[in-house]
Amino acid sequence: MALLELKNVTKNYNNECCALDNVSFSVDKGEFVSIIGPSGAGKSTLLRCINRMVEASSGEISVDGVISSSLSKKKLRKLRTKIGMIFQHYNLVDRLTVIENVLHGRLGYKSTLAGVLGRYNQEEKSQAYRIIEILGLNEQIYKRCDQLSGGQKQRVGIARALVQNPKIILCDEPIASLDPNASKIIMDHLRNISKEMGITIIVNLHQVEVALKYSDRIIGVNRGKVVFDGAPCDLTTRQIRDIYGSESEDLIFELGERHAG
Template identity: 55%
Template sequence: MSERQMLLEVSDLGKNYDASRRRGKVAGNAAAGTPRALSGVSFTAGQGEFITVIGPSGAGKSTLLRCLNRLIEPTDGTITFDGRDIAHLPGSRLREVRREIAMIFQNYNLVYRLTAIQNVLHGRLGYKNALAGSLGLYTEDEKARAFELLDEVGLGEFAYRRADQLSGGQKQRVGIARSLMQDPKVMLCDEPIASLDPKSSRMVMETLRRLTRERGITCIVNLHQVDFALEFSDRIIGLRAGEKVFEGAPEEATSAVIRRIYEGDAETMVDVPVEVPEAAPAAVAPGAFAAEPVAGGAQ
């Protein structure tokens, strides 16, 4: 981490969904034995770093990402982003911070009746007042920027195609372009390839890595596909039952480590490489929608 500028520091992050927590009681008053979605999770992220978070279903991966931009309110711990403690920011200041923390969703979060270019322009809504946002008023510079981003993700020719006419991989790349319209410092990607076929998954992962490295954006990605985590990551974090059980470079994620993270989770283990060598080489709004049937064109 010494060669990277520190951008994000998470310390002892916890989340308890017990009803008593939502009534404002302190941690010690939570019912004994209540499972915690997150417990004492700490890590740092440097500028331009590509981090993947792996772990079985229910390990707390999505909760972790949503706590980082406070789509979910953490129960305890601190989140320091770009020198600011954002865990306790009021709503007005939190909106400003969220401009710099983009999020990419498993189910795309596109407005399907709108075109690809209109969805990309939605990345600027955090910079608009309520009237400009509701009327869809964008500057010529913003429009030109949206077209450039669609070109960068390989979808320039689909700018005027409705989102519901795009394949899953295309939808996710529109989501990436929309996130980049925010000019973010961090991109949080919650299972961005879970609904995609292997070819589209690789294209999305390659696009994420290339764009974030070119721009020095920190990218934190939740994945079930351990092989992709090993290939694309600068660093891997393993969660199990809400706790961090591993953190290290891809070459440190040995077969024994992977088995420990996924121990007893047969459903997820199918995604774990069977022959991971002991020193494997190293190599981011509207409501969510289900994936559409794959359409023709580029994936």
């Protein structure tokens, strides 16, 4: 059975049609899926429907066999611990240290009081430390997050998601504010996570060439509809035109050619 399954998911904001329009797909364990599409196509909404940061208007989403739409607050919390999320602007607490930010990923597992007081047990701490070391941040471990570079901040974001022991990690444009070097490091880490740990990765991307290079599967979204769903090698320039609209054809075509050559 698929790890994540969306059936006819629709989302309207303020009764206007349609941020998402009848979206259905399913994702297996360990898959690396990229979602591409123009700005405002509904990529972010799609991701946030999966962990119910945004409530879908209709349709059914099941994560790991649990249908999420009818869950109580407590069970939703439990479900969210299985879904990590990383963001374009990292969304870390700048005044806290790297290790404190990473341990925030454990809050969903803790009682309210233990979370409020910030009491973490030895096992959680050593897990956090291991993950930080894997991501190459052990020199920054007690640094405050506002002293880090963008790439390092994003790695802290990944560590925070990993320490949840998630089954899925949702990435909302993780490399949109990073330079090419840092972007490559982040994307390599994400690919390793999916290949070695068997964690499903779903990434929103603006860079078609990055999506082509890293993903097992690409989902193209335009105006809330899935217009492409398949392997990267099946993505033709015509389909890219379907996804991004005809105006951007030349630009993307050129980009594609340059990377081919």
